Amino acid sequence: MDTTMTSSRAFAFMARATRGLEWVVAAELKGKLKASIISISHREVHFSLPVMDLRLMELRTVDDVFLTCGTIEGIDHTRASLQRLIEGMQQLDLASTLHDLMRIRSVQYTNRFDIVGSFLGRRNYNRYEIEEAAGHTISTKFTAIQQPSSQRAGADISWRLHLRNTDAYVGLRLLPAPLHRRRYRSSSYKGSLHPPVAAAMALISGLRPNSVFLDPFCGSGTIGIEASYLENQLLTIVCDINPLAVLQTHITASQANIPLHPWIADAGQLPFNYRVIDRISCNMPWGRTVPPMGVLRVDPQSFWRETRRVLHSESRIVILSENHELGNSWQETLGFCLVLQCRICIRGRWSTLSVFTLDSHSNLSPIDEWGLWGTELLDEWETRPHEEF
Secondary structure, eight states, X not given: OOOEEEEEEEEEEEEEOOBTOHHHHHHHHHHHHOOEEEEEETTEEEEEEEEEEGGGGGOXXXXXXXXXXXXXXXXXXXXXXXXXXXXXXXXXXXXXXXXXXXXXXXXXXXXXXXXXXXXXXXOSSOHHHHHHXXXXXXXHHHTOEEOOGGGGGGOSOEEEEEEETTEEEEEEESXXXXXTSOTTOOSOOTTOOOHHHHHHHHHHTTOOTTOEEEESSOTTSHHHHHHHHHOTTOEEXXXXXXXXXXXXXXXXXXXXXXXXXXXXXXXXXXXXXXXOEEEEEEEOOOSSSSOXXXXXXXXXXHHHHHHHHHEEEEEEEEEEEESOOOOSSHHHHTTEEEXXXXXXXXXXXXXXXXXXXETTOSOOOSSOTTSTTHHHHHHHHHHSOSSOO
16 A cells, blocks of 8 residues: 655754654664654754655654644744744745655644644743744734644644754644654553553564564553554563553553563563563663552662563663663672663653663674665664754
8 A cells, every 4th residue: 555645855853852762763763664864953853755655653762743834943942033043934834744744644624723832041031932933923824723732632733843942943834743642652651661661672682573572560561552553563561560451462462452461470480481581671660750669679680680681692681770870780690691781851841762682693793784774774773963952
């Protein structure tokens, strides 16, 4: 089935990313869509496509995607910039961008629209004043009504303004709601992981067809579900010591139409034979949101000993840790080798993603090049900026 809609020109987009995972988003864009990356900055990946590709709406590691309308320059911290913002909005061809959106999905034009403003740094105005200034221009151009912030969900058209340094990016959201809002998440569960982060964790573990993937702290099942979406020939196993978590995973997986069968199991005494697991990706209970239970509560190293037992020499493990950097200390004494580590910011809190292999692994590369989009992931990891954006 053809998933593209052609045009005589390239289409420009901006993907919003979890802070610290911009490189993973860029890799997915290149691997899945063959996108050309224009630039990467704080939570933003700008890219272009020669066609409008329906698979844009299937991206897993991004928070959201916007069609690029343009950039307004000369926006500083003073209140005079609000007028400059209005003048810049008037000069942009917003109608063409809206027409481009109609190439990829039907738009229910109800005479109402939503606009979301944000900025980096200190300004003498707030986000609501940004939204009001830009919304006035859009209202005039399209004879439309701006939805109040409390009624955003009622609009099928959503514009985005993001101010960084002296530039204001203007975009049009692909879907009425952000891509990170998964339909399968109808209810929240304590400690549930942000879906794009879960997808990124699964992806950098090195997903291969017919491999065995394990999340031993499944919670509501987000990592296992996202891994199965990315690689549908994966044998995904999820378990948790908490029966309520297992029940929630049953519900969530059913809503996601993913055939997961979660087990009740203690991660300190995993019910698997030696060397049967290819990949492990998990958000361990660090005690802040979810306390350790079972054997792990009295013996934190039990999980690592069990992991060492069930993994084989070519396996990989991805761990998300809260405000805590895992290193080559006692993990090394148990036979693990740290090959990748990066800091990410989730809901305003910094965490650390760590990738380990066994010290007997024949390839100590930070990324499995033979995994899903492995070449793109390795390229983006090696060329990512090391300084803060």
